[in-house]
Amino acid sequence: MTAMYMDLQPDWEAAGDETCWLNVYERRVVLNASESQQEKPTATVEGAVNAHFQLAMQPAATGKAETAHLVEVTKREMHWVQVQVASGSTGEEEVVHAVFQAPTAASDVFQAAATEQVHEFSVHRSPRPQLHCVDVSCEEKYAVVGGADGRCVVWDPLDRVPVRPLVGHVLDVTSARFFPSGKVALTGSLDFTLRIWSVESGQCAAVLKGHRGGIEDVAIVGRGRNVLSCASDGAIHLWCCANQQIVAKWTSDNESAVHCMSLLDDSAHMFTAESLKASTAVDNEFETEAKLLFAGLDSGDILGVDVRSRELAMNLEGTASIVSCAVTSRHGTPTLLTGSEDGLLTTWDLRQTSSPLHVLSRSPSAVQRIAVYEDRVWTANADGVSASWSHLLAPTNATPTVSSYLTGPQYDPVRGLAVGPQTGRVFTACRDGLLREYIPHFLTM
Template sequence: MTRPTFLELQPDWYELADGERCWLDVSERSVQLAGIDADADADEGSGLLKVEVHAPPSSHFELELSTGAPPPASSSQTPHFVEIVRRERDWIEVHAHVGEQSARRTVRTVFQAPAAAVAVAGRRQLLAVDVSRDERVVAVGGADGHCAIFDALARTEAFNLPGHFSDVTSVRFFPSSKVLLSASLDFTLRIWNVEDGLCAAVLKGHRGGVEDTAILGRGRNDVIAKWGNDAQSAVHCLSVLDDASKALGKAGDEPPAAHSQEAETEGKVLFAGLENGETLGVDIRMRQLTASVRGTAPILSCAATSTSGAPLLFTGSEDGILATWDLRHTSTPLQLQTRSGAPIHSIALSSETGDAPSAAASVWTAHGDGVCCHWSGAATDALVSTELSGPQFDPVRGLAIAPRTGRVFTVGRDGLLRDYNPHLLT
């Protein structure tokens, strides 16, 4: 079996001049399902997926940053051959020809430099980011209660949003782009007016810190946040699948009576990634569990979509494994991928409507080793086709995709808000 091949380029390559040298690693890494570890979660009766990760030693190269340069020498015995095919102002395309001459294959990766990097609030750690649907503003949340709104075009702070007194773990714009929801480990959520930066409401009642939020429909009456049952496994992430009844092909039972304040819940399933490695799907209107999948480690990120023709769920775990699930057949994952053992802190799906090449439900992941990846063929034979450069191995905590232009915004431990205009391979 051919193992997936990954390229890793020196993070600050874009600060070097033509002719200077930087390092490039070529590695092969695959993950195979080996069964279920029945002892991993015996108290709750549901085990983790047991997997085997195969990762031979990587090949290290010293690469001259110019097209047409002579082939670099490798520091190890390897049949690989690497070359820079094209270099532009803010991106570089690298090819690795992998394997023996008789069975050689080419792996292509674009490394993208940020268009801008903005220092936020004294460079304190940032944990969350979102971009409004109209792409006018970007929100960030971070350590010590920091929350702010930035002008997406000018890349300047528009409003500081004081009020939270502990880490802000989630920021979400309502579809109108005029309202922002923030959540914090201080047990509260706040609703902000984007036009003037004022707090319109504070939502209380949680018995623990809120780690993620999800907004239903237009957000008129229903806001879903981490549920606070202290007896259950901690919830790390949330995602909503719209039109789930149609996508999953299930005939619905008679729903219970709707709450007087309930709106836009019909056909929506809320997915929650848990500390125990499970991801649960709850039909919000029916108020019942409709799906449960087992991961390989605590689930830190998840995203659901049905835009590719099949209802898919992507989960990112603490051990760096990206799992793809067909929600019509959840006994085993459709695919398991891993580029490193670093945790996957965030998963973002590009909009199915938009002008950018990334608009076809592309999958982006943010990792604990400072890497952000764009996965091509995430539901079939996934490979990393674009990688965002910048962080010097600092974890990337948050990732957001502009729905029309495909701009990518990231935040992480180094306190920088980065803005990318990714060049995607076709």
């Protein structure tokens, strides 16, 4: 499948009426089946078109043909610009539209927290501590942001000010998730521990210890009496929050590091064992029935585990290390999305896994995070661009494409991305130390 993509100068918003560079290119992913069961499939990315333009940043009355493309700004507002690219000098073969969105706000959350809480935080002026993760509460009252050297803060996304620091981790905070109540948060760190926090008081209610490697990702089961974690030690743990004990543990055959996780509520029992009733749950295990856990491994495998039965439900093979994943049953179709270290975004229909639905590649940089909001799939990449993909989930024959690009970072990896459940606002956590907020604008023709 061949798709057309664009790259716009990251600081285009500051260019005013001047021109900015625009790259237009095509990328096609070809999957090569393995010749034996011992070998993994491989992927080849082919590029057909790579054109460079100086784009006038104001909407043009009429377009002018340039080499093999027609490019122009069709609409522009304060924080976004809509760009049109037509293939062929006549502009009649194929027309692609995309919105490039600048951040509504960019906040140095740890510097702000240090200013507000001088007794809790050291003041770090240069360089800014790197950010690794962000999550937003169900009512969007709070955000939790994790970063380098154990830094973690509760952030007010409305007033864009720190609420309070969460002090306890001693190494990078790599993952954060709110419990359904929106008042409690779970964090994981490279210090091998998970911590449960009251975001209203900033107090740590529990510390979960048991991993032998840095925590890579965490997940909440149901209302949160159990949580899940995965780590570089190759283990996945199911925890009881009440007594901080491990309820169940999984490891891959080769103990490959587990980078990411996502939970599917399989109430229809398409994959989980329907015969397993609540009586089969062990002590300190709650709401695990019909829960299917997907985990992405450094080896490129994706494991699907029935949490209640502890059994392996499926094993999918990727072409490179899987660093992000998300699962959804939108439109009644159980769909798994995975992001790999080599930039591949892959979608699977879990009812038929002999081959993926789509394999796409916007760039060779790692797909660091995947988030699903309504019919849109958001990805955060290591080249500093976050993207909104259309036609990946809805039942349609349309070719999946990037309809919106979030700009701002100057090629610094975007490591965390979260979407506000109420408003659809997008928050990104970047290596440059800034938390960026976007109010997405989507294509209008």
